[in-house]
Amino acid sequence: MRAAGLDYESRALVERDLPEPRGAGAGEALLRVREVGICGTDRELATFSIGFPPEGESFLVLGHEALAQVVEAGPGVKALKPGDWVVPLVRRPCNPPCFSCARGRRDLCLTGKALERGIFGLHGYFAEYAVDSEADLVRVPEALLDTAVLIEPLSVVEKAVETALRIHEPGARTALVFGAGPIGLLAAMVLELRGLRAAIVSLEPPDHPRARLVAAAGIEYLNTPGERKADIVIEAAGAADAAMAGLRSLAPLGVLGVLGSPDARGEIPFRDMLVKNQTVFGSVNASPEAFQRALEDLPRMDAGVLKRMIHRASFGDFATTIPAAAGGAAKVVHVIE
Ligand SMILES: [Zn+2]
Numbered sequence: 001m002r003a004a005g006l007d008y009e010s011r012a013l014v015e016r017d018l019p020e021p022r023g024a025g026a027g028e029a030l031l032r033v034r035e036v037g038i039c040g041t042d043r044e045l046a047t048f049s050i051g052f053p054p055e056g057e058s059f060l061v062l063g064h065e066a067l068a069q070v071v072e073a074g075p076g077v078k079a080l081k082p083g084d085w086v087v088p089l090v091r092r093p094c095n096p097p098c099f100s101c102a103r104g105r106r107d108l109c110l111t112g113k114a115l116e117r118g119i120f121g122l123h124g125y126f127a128e129y130a131v132d133s134e135a136d137l138v139r140v141p142e143a144l145l146d147t148a149v150l151i152e153p154l155s156v157v158e159k160a161v162e163t164a165l166r167i168h169e170p171g172a173r174t175a176l177v178f179g180a181g182p183i184g185l186l187a188a189m190v191l192e193l194r195g196l197r198a199a200i201v202s203l204e205p206p207d208h209p210r211a212r213l214v215a216a217a218g219i220e221y222l223n224t225p226g227e228r229k230a231d232i233v234i235e236a237a238g239a240a241d242a243a244m245a246g247l248r249s250l251a252p253l254g255v256l257g258v259l260g261s262p263d264a265r266g267e268i269p270f271r272d273m274l275v276k277n278q279t280v281f282g283s284v285n286a287s288p289e290a291f292q293r294a295l296e297d298l299p300r301m302d303a304g305v306l307k308r309m310i311h312r313a314s315f316g317d318f319a320t321t322i323p324a325a326a327g328g329a330a331k332v333v334h335v336i337e
């Protein structure tokens with residue numbers, strides 16, 4: 001079968017012909033992958049600055065944002081049957097499981113030894129077929145197929161927003177989201193669903209496709225936060241300055257969730273933070289519950305905006321789409337014919 005991924009010997013992004021999986025074992029489903037979404041993590045992986053292949057191998061199949069169809073359900077599979085559509089969870093628990101992984105919260109893994117499909121030590125879904133345990137698959141209703149490839153990135157957003165609202169004292173009303181890419185826009189849309197008034201801060205001019213899509217979603221768009229303060233601030237820009245700017249935009253009791261800034265540098269205003277009871281947290285990956293919330297929220301969002309967030313490309317385009325810097329409004333989604 002065709003697969004796209006990283007060759008760790010030649011350090012190149014290549015297509016490989018891999019053997020098809022032999023079928024579904026007990027508790028597993030054999031999947032025909034239909035769509036794979038690309039994000040900044042894939043771009044980082046392709047620079048070989050993060051990620052590693054499965055043990056004993058020198059090739060990693062990319063792709064962690066997937067939509068697939070069950071072709072075979074193994075013995076003991078209860079809720080899935082051939083023809084069902086699924087989105088896989090990305091992370092697999094560490095082994096032996098830590099306290100978090102043992103209680104079903106692999107996203108909060110304590111050992112750092114949890115693996116992630118298409119990222120850390122497990123093959124991803126940028127291939128024609130894949131096999132997964134039923135427990136790692138989220139069934140998707142057919143009505144959501146058009147935008148279901150967004151469920152994985154949305155699950156990451158759901159976890160961060162839920163964490164921010166849980167930490168904040170009652171009464172959060174305003175939100176600022178730094179970054180106008182798919183994660184930023186999804187975060188603003190979820191915050192609005194939770195009843196907050198959200199604005200997005202990003203550098204692109206107002207006529208940029210990303211800014212226009214934010215406007216189409218009915219969300220305020222700013223090039224700079226200025227003196228604006230918000231109860232919940234989500235950093236989804238992946239830029240060094242965004243987390244620091246977010247910190248300065250916190251209202252009293254404010255909560256900042258950092259999703260992307262890998263190497264923010266600057267002075268942390270601890271005095272302000274303590275006298276204003278502010279909190280900063282980081283968030284990665286998503287719990288199975290966050291996937292369920294994504295499944296519930298997706299149909300409550302503007303379908304037109306969600307569709308405009310997706311730009312579909314063919315399998316073979318990966319060599320250009322993955323290394324390319326994210327520029328347009330859309331998330332590139334490869335269709336695996
Ligand atoms: Zn991703």
Ligand SMILES: [Zn+2]
Pocket residue numbers: 093094097098099100101102106108109110111112113114
């Ligand atoms: Zn763990």
